[in-house]
Amino acid sequence: MRVLVVGAGAVGGYFGGRLLEKGEDVTFLVRNRRKEQLLKTGLVIKSQHGDALLRPQLLVSGEQPEPYDVILLSMKAYQLDAAISDIAPYVGADTLIIPLLNGMAHVEKLAHAFGKETILGGLCFVEATLDQDGAVVQTSAIHDLVFGIRNGEQTERIKRITEAFSETKSNFVLSDNINQAMWQKYLFITTLAGITTLFRSPLGPIRDESLGALTMKQTLQEAEQIMRSIGAPLGEEIVENNWDKLHSIEATIKSSMQRDMEKGLPVEADHFYGYLLNIAKENGIAAPTLEKIYANLKIYERQMGFRWG
Structure with a gap:
């Protein structure tokens, strides 16, 4: 092979x-x-x-x-x-x-x-x-x-x-069932990457702060609603399962997108969040938390001179 x-x-x-x-x-x-x-x-x-x-x-x-x-x-x-x-x-x-x-x-x-x-x-x-x-x-x-x-x-x-x-x-x-696995990973990483890049912090301090935890829950719920609007095979209790997972993994964990920002590298703002927000717009779904995450990443891209998307 x-x-x-x-x-x-x-x-x-x-x-x-x-x-x-x-x-x-x-x-x-x-x-x-x-x-x-x-x-x-x-x-x-x-x-x-x-x-x-x-x-x-x-x-x-x-x-x-x-x-x-x-x-x-x-x-x-x-x-x-x-x-x-x-x-x-x-x-x-x-x-x-x-x-x-x-x-x-x-x-x-x-x-x-x-x-x-x-x-x-x-x-x-x-x-x-x-x-x-x-x-x-x-x-x-x-x-x-x-x-x-x-x-x-x-x-x-x-x-x-x-x-x-x-x-x-x-x-x-x-x-x-790789399609379900991919959508479930997309939901998880949308939340993890979103909050760690927004707060510029590893996961632990975010979930330990009440408003940080609230932002994490809002990100998870908004992304789930958007994905389900196009029939994504997420399975049942996916929000609860991801919530538990985000609280069980190491407090020191960072998303790869956060690490890229720390190094001054490009990020995948449009691939992750622009894609979801386009679906939200087409289906009339409000996603204020995802919009803030996306804005944060787009501002970073422009500050660093990355002009695509």
Whole structure:
């Protein structure tokens, strides 16, 4: 099973690295600067689940065009258009693409580019970042990658992928209802990213402050209402379950979007919140808390000179 990981940042570097550590045939498609760094230092993983120093195969877009069995997309949503162009030479008739982007807006765009049967569902739960030397630093107990066929079928190809993804030092989980899992993750991360970026704080101090907790609940409820207005398969008691989850995870946890803001990097304001607010507008749903979160992110983008969206 030949695996191409698009991006060797925190997410791609961690999960691709765990596959490589196991002995799978993994190649990373990266930019020139990251390639030079990895050639010098190797792919370094620092994690409570085990450190690793790996020497991966590396490609820059356009090199060695040939199809891969699986392509893992681990970049940010604002890099999606470029990634679609970059991976085209590596997509064959039997290639399956697993996007690990948060949200849902990317699925239709990928299906339009490569065909809906080529695009699996995917998501991950991992708190990871790159340090100043380019090492992947993974900092919490959770390190799950969930994937599955969006129509629920279990094919021979998905069985082969599941076998390849098994027995690593991270958790690769095959879901029989990946659409629901993706929407549920979208609801959770909309809330976590929204409040941590709005208050510029880890989760714990926000939930310990009464008005912070209220904002968290309002974010969760508004996002759920918008998603249900288009028939998103969220399942029952999703608000209560997410509320409990947000109170059970580590107080020190930060969203990846908050970490990006702290580093002065772009954020996914439109992919996360613009998408939901457009649905809210079309359906006449009030979402004042989400509007404030979105405004905060758009102001940040403009202050930093990021002008898309």
